Amino acid sequence: MTQSKTYVRCTINGEDTEFLCEPRQSLLECLRDVLRLTGTKEGCNDGNCGACTIMLDDRIVTSCLVLGVEVNGKTITTIEGMASPEGLHPVQQAFLEEAALQCGICTPGFLIASKALLDTNPNPTEEEIRFWLANNLCRCTGYDKIVRAVVKAGEKIREG
Amino acid sequence: MATVKKDYKVIGSRPVRHDGVDKVTGKAIYSADFSISDLLHGKVLRSPIAHGIIKKIDTSKAEKLPGVRAIVTSKDFIGSSDKNIETAEDRNEGETTRLKYLRDNVLASDKLLYIGQPVAAVAATSSHIAEEAISLIELEYETLEPVLNTTQGLSSKSIIHQELETKELGTKVPGKTNLAEHIQHKLGDPEEAFKHAEIIVERELTTETVHQGYIEPHAATASWSKDGRITVWCSTQGAFPARDTTADILGVPISQVKVVPLEIGGGFGGKIPVYLEPVAALLSRASGHPVKLVMSRKEVFECTGPTPGTLMRVKIGADKSGKFIAAQAHLEFEAGAFPGSPVAAGSYCVFAAYDIPNVLIDGYDVIVNKAKTAAYRAPGATMAAFATETVIDEVAEKLQMDPAEIRLINTAKKGTRRADGPVYPTIGCEEVIKTIKDSEHYNSPITEPHVGRGIAIGYWFNVGLESACTISLSKNGTINLVEGSTDIGGTRTSIAMQAAEVLGLLPEDVIPSVVDTDSIGFTSVTGGSRTTYATGWAAYEAAIDVKNQMISKVAGIWSIDADNVEFEDGVFFSKQDTELKMTFKELAAKSGAPIVGRGSVSKGGMGAGGGSFAGAICDVKIDPETGKTTVLRFTCVQDAGKAIYPSFVEGQMQGGSVQGIGWALNEEYFMTDDGRMTNSSLLDYRMPTSLDLPMIDTIIVEVPSDGHPYGVRGVGEANIVSPPAAVANAIYNATGVRQSSLPMNPASITKGIQDHRSDILNSMNC
Numbered sequence: 001m002t003q004s005k006t007y008v009r010c011t012i013n014g015e016d017t018e019f020l021c022e023p024r025q026s027l028l029e030c031l032r033d034v035l036r037l038t039g040t041k042e043g044c045n046d047g048n049c050g051a052c053t054i055m056l057d058d059r060i061v062t063s064c065l066v067l068g069v070e071v072n073g074k075t076i077t078t079i080e081g082m083a084s085p086e087g088l089h090p091v092q093q094a095f096l097e098e099a100a101l102q103c104g105i106c107t108p109g110f111l112i113a114s115k116a117l118l119d120t121n122p123n124p125t126e127e128e129i130r131f132w133l134a135n136n137l138c139r140c141t142g143y144d145k146i147v148r149a150v151v152k153a154g155e156k157i158r159e160g
Numbered sequence: 161m162a163t164v165k166k167d168y169k170v171i172g173s174r175p176v177r178h179d180g181v182d183k184v185t186g187k188a189i190y191s192a193d194f195s196i197s198d199l200l201h202g203k204v205l206r207s208p209i210a211h212g213i214i215k216k217i218d219t220s221k222a223e224k225l226p227g228v229r230a231i232v233t234s235k236d237f238i239g240s241s242d243k244n245i246e247t248a249e250d251r252n253e254g255e256t257t258r259l260k261y262l263r264d265n266v267l268a269s270d271k272l273l274y275i276g277q278p279v280a281a282v283a284a285t286s287s288h289i290a291e292e293a294i295s296l297i298e299l300e301y302e303t304l305e306p307v308l309n310t311t312q313g314l315s316s317k318s319i320i321h322q323e324l325e326t327k328e329l330g331t332k333v334p335g336k337t338n339l340a341e342h343i344q345h346k347l348g349d350p351e352e353a354f355k356h357a358e359i360i361v362e363r364e365l366t367t368e369t370v371h372q373g374y375i376e377p378h379a380a381t382a383s384w385s386k387d388g389r390i391t392v393w394c395s396t397q398g399a400f401p402a403r404d405t406t407a408d409i410l411g412v413p414i415s416q417v418k419v420v421p422l423e424i425g426g427g428f429g430g431k432i433p434v435y436l437e438p439v440a441a442l443l444s445r446a447s448g449h450p451v452k453l454v455m456s457r458k459e460v461f462e463c464t465g466p467t468p469g470t471l472m473r474v475k476i477g478a479d480k481s482g483k484f485i486a487a488q489a490h491l492e493f494e495a496g497a498f499p500g501s502p503v504a505a506g507s508y509c510v511f512a513a514y515d516i517p518n519v520l521i522d523g524y525d526v527i528v529n530k531a532k533t534a535a536y537r538a539p540g541a542t543m544a545a546f547a548t549e550t551v552i553d554e555v556a557e558k559l560q561m562d563p564a565e566i567r568l569i570n571t572a573k574k575g576t577r578r579a580d581g582p583v584y585p586t587i588g589c590e591e592v593i594k595t596i597k598d599s600e601h602y603n604s605p606i607t608e609p610h611v612g613r614g615i616a617i618g619y620w621f622n623v624g625l626e627s628a629c630t631i632s633l634s635k636n637g638t639i640n641l642v643e644g645s646t647d648i649g650g651t652r653t654s655i656a657m658q659a660a661e662v663l664g665l666l667p668e669d670v671i672p673s674v675v676d677t678d679s680i681g682f683t684s685v686t687g688g689s690r691t692t693y694a695t696g697w698a699a700y701e702a703a704i705d706v707k708n709q710m711i712s713k714v715a716g717i718w719s720i721d722a723d724n725v726e727f728e729d730g731v732f733f734s735k736q737d738t739e740l741k742m743t744f745k746e747l748a749a750k751s752g753a754p755i756v757g758r759g760s761v762s763k764g765g766m767g768a769g770g771g772s773f774a775g776a777i778c779d780v781k782i783d784p785e786t787g788k789t790t791v792l793r794f795t796c797v798q799d800a801g802k803a804i805y806p807s808f809v810e811g812q813m814q815g816g817s818v819q820g821i822g823w824a825l826n827e828e829y830f831m832t833d834d835g836r837m838t839n840s841s842l843l844d845y846r847m848p849t850s851l852d853l854p855m856i857d858t859i860i861v862e863v864p865s866d867g868h869p870y871g872v873r874g875v876g877e878a879n880i881v882s883p884p885a886a887v888a889n890a891i892y893n894a895t896g897v898r899q900s901s902l903p904m905n906p907a908s909i910t911k912g913i914q915d916h917r918s919d920i921l922n923s924m925n926c
Binding site: 022024032037038043048049051079082092097098099102105107126130131134138139140141143144145146147 | 190841
């Protein structure tokens with residue numbers, strides 16, 4: 001029997017992680033089906049909805065467009081790694097307080113993307129927020145409360 | 161009945177929702193996140209043609225692929241398909257559905273009726289193997305002429321269902337046809353009344369197929385146990401209707417099926433039908449394993465119910481003062497491959513905002529070779545309002561009247577009779593129009609060129625239906641609230657708040673759970689804007705039951721009559737002896753028989769609480785060269801009756817508005833002449849992104865409903881109804897060109913502008 005799976009070693013949410021995956025499996029599949037990290041969602045599997053957004057090293061990527069075998073040696077952060085033992089990240093807290101989610105399926109992707117924005121620019125304008133989040137689709141909210149939540153999270157972060 | 165008061169402690173507040181932390185940390189389990197021991201993965205073979213006859217399905221090669229464990233087709237259903245059954249939806253309307261239609265929509269038996277219709281399904285050890293196996297199934301078929309819109313449907317010799325007879329005003333008429341039903345509503349003498357009109361505007365309008373566009377694709381896992389019990393884990397808008405329909409399709413009693421609802425990633429009506437659940441169950445029975453099916457985005461677009469394409473003619477006659485004296489509507493709606501478009505609902509809503517004495521409405525439910533349409537947020541009302549509200553705008557313009565004023569003088573009120581029969585209880589239509597008319601937005605000046613403003617009004621009748629709820633009191637004074645309404649947008653909290661208000665508790669003292677169909681009484685869909693209204697009402701009743709049991713308990717402790725006990729601000733006290741007092745928490749801690757409250761309501765079908773009116777004010781800027789429309793400012797006004805959780809009401813208003821903007825400007829299925837959707841991805845099916853939009857302003861109007869203890873009106877749907885018409889009216893005011901088709905994309909706007917310019921030039925030459 002020939003070996004059908006490839007060994008991958010990477011860092012996920014701060015943990016040294018090893019897994020085996022088929023060459024055809026996307027990173028999204030590896031996270032969800034192999035590692036059972038189901039907080040990262042699949043909405044389209046072709047990079048257009050942003051529900052599967054994660055951090056790969058220091059970039060935000062749609063994990064459905066990355067192959068599992070590509071992440072060997074890399075560092076990944078998913079929604080499961082956003083809150084600390086002390087509590088929620090300010091952007092998570094702001095999404096709750098501003099009612100920025102309805103069904104919640106797009107929320108992990110929005111949170112990852114929003115945090116990445118605020119990490120580089122903690123005082124974004126409305127236009128900058130809308131531009132940054134344009135790869136993340138939300139069908140429930142009309143984006144108004146999401147934009148407000150990102151503004152509020154930025155204020156909290158700036159206050160420290 | 162409303163005990164409406166202003167000084168609520170919990171209602172009207174904005175607590176953090178109960179399921180919030182799980183949803184911002186990735187812990188909430190949605191349908192595709194579910195897993196179970198010994199699980200197989202399935203895929204579905206779908207029809208490659210829009211219309212044809214199945215000659216042969218050969219699965220022999222697929223069966224030999226290593227890892228394949230089961231393959232099923234429609235032959236695996238138990239018992240005859242040739243009977244009518246009453247689905248959960250039918251029960252409210254006194255209708256029945258042909259079992260064959262329900263089954264053929266999940267696994268085709270004899271004909272292929274639309275591209276994407278399921279034909280066979282495979283269960284395998286991985287989804288990739290299942291997908292490979294699908295490609296090895298050989299499907300032989302004979303191609304027939306497809307029927308792709310209502311005009312073709314009504315004229316074509318290509319008949320989709322050979323046995324179908326038109327239901328003509330309630331009576332079956334023999335003869336082969338694609339017209340499933342013709343309905344009509346008449347009030348007064350419209351023909352005579354039009355003769356006396358000072359002005360008549362009549363227009364023909366069309367809308368294209370649009371999808372609900374929820375971000376979570378459908379997914380279902382089923383396990384058919386050796387004892388015959390079937391468990392289904394899925395995301396659905398109604399666990400009980402999903403259970404009932406799954407049982408009907410499988411030919412087993414409902415008591416044999418348990419549906420466990422998982423978190424649901426959006427629905428907007430599209431997750432009321434079942435698609436995968438019965439197929440996963442058949443695969444589970446055949447393989448002996450639990451089987452999970454997950455749709456791709458392409459499958460969601462091509463194979464699940466969108467909202468129909470329509471052709472409408474609307475005519476309105478007014479007198480000199482702007483009073484509408486007669487109105488007529490002709491509504492042709494695509495049903496998809498099986499009967500049941502939302503044309504009836506469209507016919508109820510088409511003139512619902514106005515008091516018009518003479519009305520004629522004809523509705524036509526036309527079978528076409530497209531996926532069976534499903535409910536989509538105020539089904540049928542949005543297209544109908546696009547027609548009515550643009551025609552009204554033209555009437556106002558011709559009479560040189562303010563668009564808000566003409567709506568105000570014609571507004572429907574308490575006591576107005578709609579053409580389809582209902583007489584309104586207390587409604588907020590007039591208040592919504594007045595709020596628009598008096599708003600800062602409506603009265604702000606427009607100074608830029610190519611900018612226009614439009615308004616429109618919309619109605620959704622809302623439904624009541626059945627809900628059940630139980631509340632168990634814990635000894636620490638918190639309550640566990642068990643309900644059957646799947647929570648799409650925070651209803652755990654809006655329901656819990658209604659119980660908390662009765663018992664003097666904080667929202668966080670209520671622990672709400674959405675449970676499976678074995679664990680609570682029948683609860684209808686999360687749809688029809690009914691959940692906060694009806695399940696909230698069940699929670700209110702369960703809380704009153706708890707309160708009454710606690711009063712009996714404390715009366716027993718004090719050895720006084722229960723009639724002498726009062727409860728206020730979290731304290732039980734004797735009306736006669738001021739020394740006798742006990743807090744809710746103290747009483748909860750006392751031993752005794754467990755206190756379990758029960759709420760169980762059935763609140764009728766259409767018109768629950770009087771329904772909800774909403775309106776939109778929209779400013780657009782048009783680039784005259786490219787036809788691109790930019791929405792500069794948007795305000796949604798809606799009557800919520802009483803807003804239980806104002807942030808969620810605003811969220812519904814904003815979400816509905818933006819979906820309506822999507823319908824207005826971008827969204828449509830591009831179909832080839834052979835019935836294939838060519839834009840079945842989220843890149844090409846262009847839903848609004850954050851960058852396409854301004855902030856969406858909201859004004860909540862509160863005209864308490866006569867029909868709810870807190871005056872609640874459901875707010876989920878009416879907000880999508882007016883935006884396309886408001887955008888169309890704004891585009892007219894920016895360009896001088898009336899739009900008669902949705903979506904109003906750059907191509908149609910530039911063509912309109914060019915035609916308009918030529919008309920002006922021609923008239924100048926004359």
